Amino acid sequence: MASIDFHKLRVAEVKRETPDAVSVRFDLPEHLRETFTFKAGQHLTFRREIGGEEVRRNYSVCVSPNEGVLKIGVKKIAGGAFSSWVNDELEAGDELDVIAPHGSFCWNFDADARREYVAFAGGSGITPILSLMKTALAMEPRSRFTLFYGNRTSMGVMFLEEIAALKDRYLDRLALFHFLEDEEEEIDLFNGRLDRDKVEHVLTALVKPEHVDAFFICGPGPMMDAAEAALLAKNVEKSRILIERFTTGPLSAAQAAAARALEEKAAGLKMSVTLNGRRMNVTFDPDKHSILDNVRAAGLPAPFACKGGVCATCRAKVTAGEVSMKVNYGLSEQELADGYVLTCQATPVTEGVALTYDA
Numbered sequence: 001m002a003s004i005d006f007h008k009l010r011v012a013e014v015k016r017e018t019p020d021a022v023s024v025r026f027d028l029p030e031h032l033r034e035t036f037t038f039k040a041g042q043h044l045t046f047r048r049e050i051g052g053e054e055v056r057r058n059y060s061v062c063v064s065p066n067e068g069v070l071k072i073g074v075k076k077i078a079g080g081a082f083s084s085w086v087n088d089e090l091e092a093g094d095e096l097d098v099i100a101p102h103g104s105f106c107w108n109f110d111a112d113a114r115r116e117y118v119a120f121a122g123g124s125g126i127t128p129i130l131s132l133m134k135t136a137l138a139m140e141p142r143s144r145f146t147l148f149y150g151n152r153t154s155m156g157v158m159f160l161e162e163i164a165a166l167k168d169r170y171l172d173r174l175a176l177f178h179f180l181e182d183e184e185e186e187i188d189l190f191n192g193r194l195d196r197d198k199v200e201h202v203l204t205a206l207v208k209p210e211h212v213d214a215f216f217i218c219g220p221g222p223m224m225d226a227a228e229a230a231l232l233a234k235n236v237e238k239s240r241i242l243i244e245r246f247t248t249g250p251l252s253a254a255q256a257a258a259a260r261a262l263e264e265k266a267a268g269l270k271m272s273v274t275l276n277g278r279r280m281n282v283t284f285d286p287d288k289h290s291i292l293d294n295v296r297a298a299g300l301p302a303p304f305a306c307k308g309g310v311c312a313t314c315r316a317k318v319t320a321g322e323v324s325m326k327v328n329y330g331l332s333e334q335e336l337a338d339g340y341v342l343t344c345q346a347t348p349v350t351e352g353v354a355l356t357y358d359a
């Protein structure tokens with residue numbers, strides 16, 4: 001896990017990408033260069049006090065590690081206090097509190113490999129995919145990348161010029177298909193949103209799924225669900241489908257009731273928690289809902305961002321006992337097998353749970 005301390009980073013440039021999205025480039029002082037080394041597809045966690053409350057948000061890097069810069073993309077979302085502030089007020093010279101890059105929406109690129117990659121991106125979901133795409137094309141000179149990118153209008157397409165320039169540069173290795181919801185193109189396939197029908201059409205007409213090494217998916221929830229379902233229906237193994245989620249919908253009433261029952265049953269269970277080499281005993285209080293909030297209330301500054309089970313910032317390893325998670329969109333099968341849990345989603349099931357944030 002990356003270092004979970006916050007560092008101050010100075011904004012070098014805020015660039016308007018679309019009417020409601022900017023990219024933010026940071027100055028990286030020499031002493032933080034190693035800490036902020038990142039893999040393509042990872043994200044940064046930011047914090048800021050808004051309206052008397054500490055708000056944390058994750059934003060993906062939109063550059064490749066070999067570009068030598070650190071840059072994120074931020075789209076303004078309706079009612080989004082943090083994204084609105086970044087879009088409307090942030091300027092060069094401002095400082096932000098940032099946790100070093102982390103996240104597992106990554107791939108092991110290999111200069112000798114000859115691979116096929118396909119990505120489905122929607123809206124600002126292009127941000128980590130742009131990072132992966134640039135890295136694949138630059139690091140693997142024999143690999144090919146196909147991008148299916150959905151937006152409402154052409155005005156709202158983030159990184160439009162940069163992607164077009166990549167197409168010019170990698171003419172025979174990058175294939176690019178834009179889908180616009182609110183604008184009419186000549187070819188019907190490219191009109192409308194990237195829903196299940198459209199993804200199925202694409203997987204029949206434009207891609208041979210069996211020849212693709214990895215599918216990358218990031219965008220609005222329904223688009224990601226549609227793309228994943230279409231791929232699974234084509235018998236693509238889960239190990240070849242990489243998905244990055246930033247938000248999730250609420251639990252169903254039945255799921256919420258089951259989660260609450262589990263929390264109440266866990267009342268009073270003792271846990272041993274390690275963070276930054278410090279170990280503490282914590283007693284589970286169901287009114288604090290999660291292991292994460294219990295640990296923080298006990299005085300250990302456990303890391304978090306989304307609190308929704310998607311970003312994995314709150315990841316810890318269970319070394320004894322058993323815990324249950326409400327949802328998990330942030331951990332891979334391998335991480336689960338290795339004993340990692342998302343503590344913002346976790347409730348102890350047995351007495352004597354031991355977990356560490358340091359693993």
Ligand code: FES
Pocket residue numbers: 303304305306307308309310311312313314315330342343344345
């Ligand atoms: S804080 Fe994001 S998954 Fe727990």
